[in-house]
Amino acid sequence: MRGTGAAPTGPARVVVLGAGTGGTIAANRLRRTLGDTALITVVDRDAQHVYQPGLLFVPFGRVDPSALLRPRRRFLHPGVGFAEGDVDHVDVPGRRVHLTGADGREQVLDYDVLVVATGAVLVPEETDGLAAALANGQAHTFYTLEAAAELAGALAGFTAGRLVVNVVDLPIKCPVAPLEFCFLADHYFRRRGIRDRVQLTYATPLDAAFTKPIAARALADLLKTKGVELVTEFNTGSVDGAARRLTSYDGRELAYDLAVVVPLHAGAGYVARSPGLGDALGFVPVDEHTLQSTQDRHVFALGDSTDLPASKAGSVAHFEGEVLAENVRRHLCGQALAGRFDGHTNCFIETGGGKALLIDFNYDTEPLPGHYPARIGLPLLRESRLNHLGKLAFEQLYWHALLPGRDLPGIGSPMPLRGKHNRLPAAAAAGTTKEK
Incomplete structure (x- = not known):
């Protein structure tokens, strides 16, 4: 059915919650798409944008934490407003966002369209003993800037013993990052000349190294080659830091001398305080192709804040931004939604020694060998120096092209099939997708 029945009589009020990767891309693409027909306001709890892919390198001393920070306002196009404050809750039926501003005063923002892009948060308190172990330095993580910096100190002082990298449960942000940590740790200890004194273990709740079979086999082979023990179907119930x-x-135990734990993730806290906005874990249920909420047609979401069966990776937010902007425009015009997101995801996977893998997949096609984005391009599912250089170069692309919401020649939202070998048939959907 139609979204609003009629377009707003004045400039549409669009509120974007979150000024991270997804929110910044969405706001900038919406500004380009809607122009002066919309008043766009972005809300975030602080003014600093963190380059999250860089967190992986902080524990190994390869990146200074301060180098990963930039002012959020710098990357929002002119004409996009920014409000610093904590969201208390969203009144979904009334189309209002209630927040506490940086000055401590309560504010209310009315909207015609709400875009949720507040990502995922760590909830270690949901695992018995984990929050205390992290607080006491008896376990570590690298999924926040502060935690990554603390882990750098722990790694520097680690000279022998068992290092366990443990994923508590899925979904998590950047699901390949814990694997990358194992590969980089192997290289790090070899450079220090103590690899023979360190036992590396990767414990995952999955029944394989990764969620997709072909990539799982390739990654399991890499773990074996680098001497990393793989423990599957390990569903962490408790952590005894002492x-x-x-x-x-199931009662299995893993003893450790140093634990790097990826806690359970959930949606932002305000989502649970906003009836009609999210699910039990605080993620926003959306149509997997249009990114429109399945609970309220005036709400859209992208990035890590959604319940989509796609990886919670930065590339997903980039590919979703193009679809979301067009569908918001159509919604405001009372038109049927036409944009279709196919679950496109790609990830560089650092494997140590100046090499990396690249995987590219979507809802229907798993990571396959070949090249990206076409027959001549970066090698897929194969370690190469070129992929490592691509990952390093991605940071500049991130700041200067992805966040500003620019189109990248030859790299659009739909997953390219050119260049892939033995590709699986992708499900083709015909016709126009209606609003929920």
Whole structure:
């Protein structure tokens, strides 16, 4: 059915919650798409944007944490407003966002369209003993700037023993990052000349190294080659920091000398305080192709804040931004939604020694060998120096092209099929997708 029945009589009020990767891309693309027909306001709890892909390198001393920070306002186009404050809740039926501003005063923002892009947050308190272990330095993580910096100190002082990298549960931000940490740790200890004194273990709740079969086999082979033990179907039930022990729900135990744990993730806290906005974990249920909420047609979401069966990776937010901007425009005009997101995801996977893998996939086609984005391009599912250089170059692309919402020649939202070998048939959907 139609979204509003009629276009707003004045400039549409669009509120974007979150000024991270997804929110910044969405706001800038919406500004380009809607121009002066919309008043766009972005809300975030602080003024500093963190380059999250760089967090992986901080524990190994390869990046200074301060180099990953930029002012959020710098990357929002002229004409996009920015409000610093904590969201208390969203009144979904009334189309109002209630927040506490940086000055401590309560504010209310009315909207015609709400875009949720507040990502995912760590909830270590949901795992018995994990929050205390992290607070006491008896376990570590690298999914925040502060935690990554603390882990750098722990790694520098680690000279022998068992290092366990443990994913508590899925979904998580950048699901390949824990694997990358294993590969980089292997290289890090080899450079220090102590690799023979360190036992590396990767413990995952999955039944394989990764969620997609072909990529899982390739990554499992890499773990084996680098001497990293793979423990599958390990569903962490508790962490005993004092005893240095992880215990799964089936009773298995993993002793450790140093634990790098990826806690359970959930949506932003205000989502749970906003009836009609999110699910039990605080993620926003959206149509997997249009990115429109399945609960309220005036709400859209992208990036890590959604319940989509796609990786919570920065590339996903980039590819979603193009689709979301067009569908918001159509919604405001009372038109059927036409944009279709196909789950396109790609990830560089650092493998150590100046090499990296690249994977590219979507809802229907798993990572396959070949090249990206066409027959001549970066090698897929194969370690190469070129992919490593691509990952390093991605940072400049991120700041100067992705965040500003620019179109990249030859790299659009739909996953390219050219250049892939033995590709699986992608499900083709014909016709126009209606609003929920």
